[in-house]
Amino acid sequence: MSESITQAFQERISEDELLNCMKCGFCLPACPTYVETQDEVHSPRGRISLMMAVRDGEIDDVHEVEESLNVCLGCRACEPACPAGVNYGEMLEEARAIFYEHKDKAIREKALRKTTLNTLFTDQDKIGKATSLLRFYQRSGLQKTARKLKVMNFFPEHMQQMERVLPEVPKRTKQHRESTFPSETTQTKATVAMFKGCLMDTLFYDTNQSTIALLNRAGCDVVVPDTQGCCGALHGHSGEKSGAVELAKQNIEAFETADVDYIITNAGGCGAFLHDYDHLLKNDPDWAERAKAFTDKIVDFSSVLMELDFPNEVPLIIDPQIITYQDSCHLRNVLCVAEAPRQLIQAIQGGGYVEMPHADQCCGSAGIYNLTQPEMSMQILDHKMKNVDTTSATTIVTTNPGCLLQMKLGIERTEQTDTMRAVHLADLLLEALSTDDLNSG
Amino acid sequence: MTWIQEIRQIVGDKHVQTKQSSLHSYAYDATPNFNAKPEAVVAPASEQEIKKIVTVCDNHQVPIVPRGSGTNLAAGTTPTQGGVVLLFHRMNQILELDENNLTITVQPGVITGDICQTVEAKGLFYPPDPSSMKISTIGGNINENSGGLRGLKYGVTKDYVLGVNAVLANGDVIRAGGKNVKDVAGYDLTSLFVGSEGTLGIITEATLKLVPLPESKQTLLASFDSIERAAETVSQVIANKLTPATLEFIDRATIQAVEDYSHVGLPTDAEAVLLIEQDGPPSICEHDIQLIQGIAVEHGAITTQIAETEERAAQLREARRSALSALAKRSPTTILEDATVPRSEIATMVKAIEAIALEYEVNIATFGHAGDGNLHPTCMTDLRDKSEWERVEAAFAAIFQKAIDLGGTITGEHGVGEMKSPYLAWKVGDEGINLMKQIKDAFDPQHIMNPGKLFHRSGGEVDE
Ligand SMILES: Cc1cc2nc3c(=O)[nH]c(=O)nc-3n(C[C@H](O)[C@H](O)[C@H](O)COP(=O)(O)OP(=O)(O)OC[C@H]3O[C@@H](n4cnc5c(N)ncnc54)[C@H](O)[C@@H]3O)c2cc1C
Ligand code: SF4
Numbered sequence: 001m002s003e004s005i006t007q008a009f010q011e012r013i014s015e016d017e018l019l020n021c022m023k024c025g026f027c028l029p030a031c032p033t034y035v036e037t038q039d040e041v042h043s044p045r046g047r048i049s050l051m052m053a054v055r056d057g058e059i060d061d062v063h064e065v066e067e068s069l070n071v072c073l074g075c076r077a078c079e080p081a082c083p084a085g086v087n088y089g090e091m092l093e094e095a096r097a098i099f100y101e102h103k104d105k106a107i108r109e110k111a112l113r114k115t116t117l118n119t120l121f122t123d124q125d126k127i128g129k130a131t132s133l134l135r136f137y138q139r140s141g142l143q144k145t146a147r148k149l150k151v152m153n154f155f156p157e158h159m160q161q162m163e164r165v166l167p168e169v170p171k172r173t174k175q176h177r178e179s180t181f182p183s184e185t186t187q188t189k190a191t192v193a194m195f196k197g198c199l200m201d202t203l204f205y206d207t208n209q210s211t212i213a214l215l216n217r218a219g220c221d222v223v224v225p226d227t228q229g230c231c232g233a234l235h236g237h238s239g240e241k242s243g244a245v246e247l248a249k250q251n252i253e254a255f256e257t258a259d260v261d262y263i264i265t266n267a268g269g270c271g272a273f274l275h276d277y278d279h280l281l282k283n284d285p286d287w288a289e290r291a292k293a294f295t296d297k298i299v300d301f302s303s304v305l306m307e308l309d310f311p312n313e314v315p316l317i318i319d320p321q322i323i324t325y326q327d328s329c330h331l332r333n334v335l336c337v338a339e340a341p342r343q344l345i346q347a348i349q350g351g352g353y354v355e356m357p358h359a360d361q362c363c364g365s366a367g368i369y370n371l372t373q374p375e376m377s378m379q380i381l382d383h384k385m386k387n388v389d390t391t392s393a394t395t396i397v398t399t400n401p402g403c404l405l406q407m408k409l410g411i412e413r414t415e416q417t418d419t420m421r422a423v424h425l426a427d428l429l430l431e432a433l434s435t436d437d438l439n440s441g
Numbered sequence: 442m443t444w445i446q447e448i449r450q451i452v453g454d455k456h457v458q459t460k461q462s463s464l465h466s467y468a469y470d471a472t473p474n475f476n477a478k479p480e481a482v483v484a485p486a487s488e489q490e491i492k493k494i495v496t497v498c499d500n501h502q503v504p505i506v507p508r509g510s511g512t513n514l515a516a517g518t519t520p521t522q523g524g525v526v527l528l529f530h531r532m533n534q535i536l537e538l539d540e541n542n543l544t545i546t547v548q549p550g551v552i553t554g555d556i557c558q559t560v561e562a563k564g565l566f567y568p569p570d571p572s573s574m575k576i577s578t579i580g581g582n583i584n585e586n587s588g589g590l591r592g593l594k595y596g597v598t599k600d601y602v603l604g605v606n607a608v609l610a611n612g613d614v615i616r617a618g619g620k621n622v623k624d625v626a627g628y629d630l631t632s633l634f635v636g637s638e639g640t641l642g643i644i645t646e647a648t649l650k651l652v653p654l655p656e657s658k659q660t661l662l663a664s665f666d667s668i669e670r671a672a673e674t675v676s677q678v679i680a681n682k683l684t685p686a687t688l689e690f691i692d693r694a695t696i697q698a699v700e701d702y703s704h705v706g707l708p709t710d711a712e713a714v715l716l717i718e719q720d721g722p723p724s725i726c727e728h729d730i731q732l733i734q735g736i737a738v739e740h741g742a743i744t745t746q747i748a749e750t751e752e753r754a755a756q757l758r759e760a761r762r763s764a765l766s767a768l769a770k771r772s773p774t775t776i777l778e779d780a781t782v783p784r785s786e787i788a789t790m791v792k793a794i795e796a797i798a799l800e801y802e803v804n805i806a807t808f809g810h811a812g813d814g815n816l817h818p819t820c821m822t823d824l825r826d827k828s829e830w831e832r833v834e835a836a837f838a839a840i841f842q843k844a845i846d847l848g849g850t851i852t853g854e855h856g857v858g859e860m861k862s863p864y865l866a867w868k869v870g871d872e873g874i875n876l877m878k879q880i881k882d883a884f885d886p887q888h889i890m891n892p893g894k895l896f897h898r899s900g901g902e903v904d905e
């Protein structure tokens with residue numbers, strides 16, 4: 001099997017790209033798994049040299065390499081840090097796809113991915129039902145009973161904490177299916193289409209509604225195409241490339257008909273993956289161009305709000321509190337959006353913004369990483385919470401659902417649920433807008 | 442019991458790696474073409490543990506390759522004779538900052554940039570700043586005697602090492618030097634360890650000299666439409682008895698590569714750029730920078746620009762620091778050299794490099810610390826292209842020869858390692874090699890300390 005993996009590496013991972021890495025080490029301080037372990041097995045250049053070793057057939061047990069790639073967060077902080085422009089993320093995804101395709105079916109992790117990924121995330125309806133179940137569990141009192149009976153004690157500690165931080169799932173009936181939301185300004189400044197995202201459309205349904213409200217207030221007509229699905233990131237990042245490709249095509253089709261200026265996302269992870277569709281489909285002649293047209297329109301909602309001068313057009317006021325921001329890795333490293341969210345937070349009167357040390361480093365959530373690599377994930381999170389503490393913040397703002405859950409988990413783990421909260425930027429902005437703006441219209 | 446088992450007992454299983462993936466991950470440093478796997482990767486926590494490890498290795502004649510962050514550019518940490526790669530990330534503490542004696546005492550695994558930050562917070566200054574300072578360790582800097590952007594005015598690592606502790610191959614622990622500014626008790630062993638590239642012993646602690654942090658800084662960027670004009674400017678600045686802290690030279694190809702990465706607005710249409718910094722009291726700083734600006738304009742600078750904020754200055758410095766890696770994007774293999782000439786010969790050397798590149802039909806970009814004559818001609822090539830590779834090697838041999846002819850040296854700050862070992866004799870002569878071999882024999886009779894480095898197999902080989 002090692003041989004066929006080596007062959008696949010030779011065919012699919014370019015030697016030139018691997019050679020592009022000159023092993024200068026500039027990426028080391030940016031890489032959370034290297035910072036935690038101080039071990040080159042878990043550094044970007046180490047992983048690149050391991051991919052090269054597989055390609056050259058120099059490693060007998062390729063699973064050691066797979067393990068190193070599994071520990072990689074896929075946060076891509078190594079890319080902006082790399083002066084040689086090494087496209088690490090692309091190689092990682094391809095390598096993971098190769099390992100995935102060669103995988104023994106009985107392996108447990110795959111079973112986990114199969115249930116969470118294929119049955120849930122490919123189908124908006126199913127995820128709706130699954131979250132209905134979760135809601136039922138929460139509403140029925142079962143959650144309370146389960147907590148009382150300490151059923152969750154059978155699960156690893158961080159899974160129990162995870163269970164406690166999951167947001168309330170809105171009632172299914174509340175999840176409207178309207179598809180157009182008109183601008184609230186006298187003149188429409190832009191027409192945008194909203195990418196809902198599977199987690200955002202269910203667990204974080206309210207955040208999506210906040211985002212739409214903000215965009216309307218900023219002067220955007222918002223359309224929400226109905227046939228869109230999950231972005232495919234979770235598939236792509238864990239090696240299920242074919243699943244990701246199918247979803248990409250479905251989404252491109254769904255948004256093609258809407259004639260809009262931008263396609264908006266409010267989840268950094270989804271945004272980045274949508275942004276990479278052109279790469280995903282680059283070898284498919286029927287789709288390459290359509291993918292490019294699609295990706296050119298992808299922007300984060302924070303960038304659009306800044307472009308439309310939202311903070312100057314609309315008063316933003318909040319109760320006094322110290323606010324800090326945790327970057328979404330993919331928003332920062334792939335979509336290169338770092339300033340807009342900070343500027344928006346800083347524009348809110350009443351709130352004091354304090355930048356936390358290493359805000360740009362991954363929080364350890366990384367898709368389903370906190371399920372597959374719990375130990376490293378929790379180690380990273382615990383360091384993150386120490387950095388949060390130095391700011392004395394009571395509000396942690398994020399721009400991605402995974403990060404939001406992870407930060408909630410961090411608050412739970414450090415037993416600060418009474419004094420600290422984690423919120424999505426859109427919800428914070430809506431909160432800052434509500435009081436005054438509603439009166440002024 | 443095998444030697445690996447003995448070492449496991451010393452440091453604990455967790456700190457000895459022998460998996461294939463680990464061995465591959467420590468097979469390289471920042472030098473192309475010398476990859477080789479060790480047999481074990483070991484991370485000791487103390488001088489005591491190192492002492493024991495060295496004794497085991499000496500008994501079994503196992504090579505020891507000390508490795509900081511593996512960023513050296515001379516194949517200094519590639520374990521080409523196998524053995525143990527010794528890591529220092531568990532010995533990364535700042536032990537003492539002595540504000541009365543202006544010294545800092547550190548373990549070898551401390552990152553250079555962290556030393557700078559720590560002392561600057563106290564109004565003190567540790568000047569040696571290799572471009573790799575955010576990654577490289579002080580142990581690596583000491584063993585390479587690394588230079589940096591501030592070398593012109595402040596000197597290099599050796600000017601700041603007051604004392605070291607080192608474990609020798611026989612297990613002895615040497616404490617050389619200390620906090621004394623004056624110390625002539627016997628041979629200067631501290632200096633001998635500086636730049637020894639891990640071939641004499643293992644540094645376990647170092648005491649470094651600090652100076653007061655300069656009050657202010659000014660940064661100037663000047664662009665030129667010919668390399669000669671830039672080089673002329675460098676010579677004139679020095680001839681005018683001005684000693685800027687930094688005087689960096691970047692040629693067109695390097696400007697382009699750096700700008701592609703950093704987007705700091707470098708003039709990509711210029712043939713050469715000088716990045717010049719002065720520090721000190723505000724009035725002197727301003728005075729010097731204006732004089733230098735005048736000299737640049739007089740020698741045909743197309744644009745000159747003084748950075749208005751420290752932020753902008755920092756951007757420009759960071760951009761310069763990324764030069765090598767940014768050039769690496771241009772080609773599968775990037776070979777950087779370190780030929781250094783007396784500063785008066787900079788213009789001649791730059792022109793010679795251009796001519797050599799033309800003659801051997803290879804692609805060479807040049808940047809470097811022009812103020813101290815330390816240039817980094819960087820060849821963009823492809824290892825897999827055998828015929829070009831031969832031309833590249835020939836071109837570099839010609840560059841070294843030219844540097845030596847001009848009274849210069851084969852390496853200014855990157856060290857000899859394995860890569861430049863064939864050329865060491867050109868610089869120090871056979872007598873020099875002989876003396877160095879005797880020193881090596883006295884410290885490490887069995888040649889277990891970083892074997893294969895410094896001395897070339899044919900020209901003064903000490904191994905075997
Ligand atoms: C992009 C880039 C830019 C660079 N810029 C500069 C520059 O401006 N100036 C400059 O001088 N260099 C520069 N370098 C070269 C390199 O960073 C320096 O040589 C640095 O000092 C190496 O530090 P390190 O911790 O990586 O050491 P390593 O590369 O790990 O080791 C260097 C040498 O020190 C030995 N060693 C390390 N620790 C110990 C110890 N505790 N005891 C005994 N021996 C030990 C090793 O065996 C080896 O011989 C650059 C490198 C890169 C990749
Ligand atoms: S910064 Fe880029 S070139 Fe340097 S080691 Fe990391 S990935 Fe390789």
Ligand code: SF4
Nearest residue numbers: 031072073075076078
């Ligand atoms: S993606 Fe993140 S975790 Fe993975 S190598 Fe890059 S920086 Fe490290």
